[in-house]
Amino acid sequence: MLTQTTTRVLEPSDLDAALAVLGREPVANAFVTARVQIAGLDPWRLGGEMWGWYADGVLQSLCYAGANLVPVCATPAAVRGFAERARRTGRRCSSIVGPAGPTAQLWRLLEPSWGPAREVRAHQPLMATDRMPAAVPPDPYVRRIRKDELDTIMPACVAMFTEEVGVSPLSGDGGLLYQARVAELVGAGRSFARLDQDGKVVFKAEIGAATPQACQIQGVWVAPEYRGRGLAAPGMAAVLRHAFADIAPVASLYVNDFNHAARAAYRRVGFQEVGAFMSVLF
Known part of the structure; x- marks a missing residue:
């Protein structure tokens, strides 16, 4: 069965679909989600474009293209689509940042045309907590x-x-x-x-x-x-x-x-x- 895929710049009418993708990983996507919840998908208010990758007409992955280039819930096929668009538009961002796997793939595809980078930090642990520490009292002076x-x-x-x-x-x-x-x-x-x-x-x-x-x-x-x-x-x-x-x-x-x-x-x-x-x- 043939699968039709496409990458395009999202519009304000795509907001609900974009938020559904962002909601799959609320911790990892907090940065992009916060911007979208405040500004929507209008590029001027958002401070950049939101690219969407579709498979069979369904939005599957996102890439925020502003001061940072940030892949969101990006499958390998989506990353290839985002990299192709990024090569066409040229580098406008000061960094690429996101989940290590998709970001590494994105950089491998972009480095020949965008490189060299000033620095690559290949592994930055993402850490989270949902409770106060039992053994460390809060500093009362903060x-x-x-x-x-x-x-x-x-x-x-x-x-x-x-x-x-x-x-x-x-x-x-x-x-x-x-x-x-x-x-x-x-x-x-x-x-x-x-x-x-x-x-x-x-x-x-x-x-x-x-x-x-x-x-x-x-x-x-x-x-x-x-x-x-x-x-x-x-x-x-x-x-x-x-x-x-x-x-x-x-x-x-x-x-x-x-x-x-x-x-x-x-x-x-x-x-x-x-x-x-x-x-x-x-």
């Missing part, structure tokens, strides 16, 4: 950052991003987009930190993507002079307390496999590996 404290949190955010990604978020447009994103999270009550007696950030984290099913913690950072003092695990427990109380029943994150200290801290507060991501940075 709290939400107020809107009038944007200048306080911004240097820590820049330091974290530069350390994590390898380039400053202030390059290019002078940091306007990055500062707007930090301000958005602060305004939404999803930026958390502990300050020392001098008002300097010593621990911080944000809840980036958030859906009714799951949220994704990002930007976890301890000031270098405070590392090794056991601040990360209680700080994460405090963030989890806020997440479960106000945002979603499941919290997730993904971490570089070589960051053994962070992985150990996350395990101490109950995070367990539920999958793996891969990131290709340009």
Whole structure:
């Protein structure tokens, strides 16, 4: 029996079908789901196109093509379709990120025309938890950052991003987009930190993507002079307390496999590996 397949840019009328695909894996898809739930599928509001892969007229897989290229529930055949479209349009994204298997296949197909990458992080454990840790009490000094404290949190955010990604978020447009994103999270009550007696950030984290099913913690950072003092695990427990109380029943994150200290801290507060991501940075 012949199977007809096609790849096309989704339209606002495809929203319900797209959300059904995203709902298959609420933890892994939290980033894209959150954007779609807020913006729909209009490319201008979404900040990129949503590509759909159809088999016999049924939407099976997605690929978000914005600042990041993100395969979603992508079968091998869908990845080939997305790669063909990506080659035709040319690289417009700063990274490819998503579940390790489809992302690795996508990069193998795109590397001859898009490569070389600045860095490839082939295995980033995806971790999740749905309960507060029994043995790690939340740090009572970790709290939400107020809107009038944007200048306080911004240097820590820049330091974290530069350390994590390898380039400053202030390059290019002078940091306007990055500062707007930090301000958005602060305004939404999803930026958390502990300050020392001098008002300097010593621990911080944000809840980036958030859906009714799951949220994704990002930007976890301890000031270098405070590392090794056991601040990360209680700080994460405090963030989890806020997440479960106000945002979603499941919290997730993904971490570089070589960051053994962070992985150990996350395990101490109950995070367990539920999958793996891969990131290709340009």
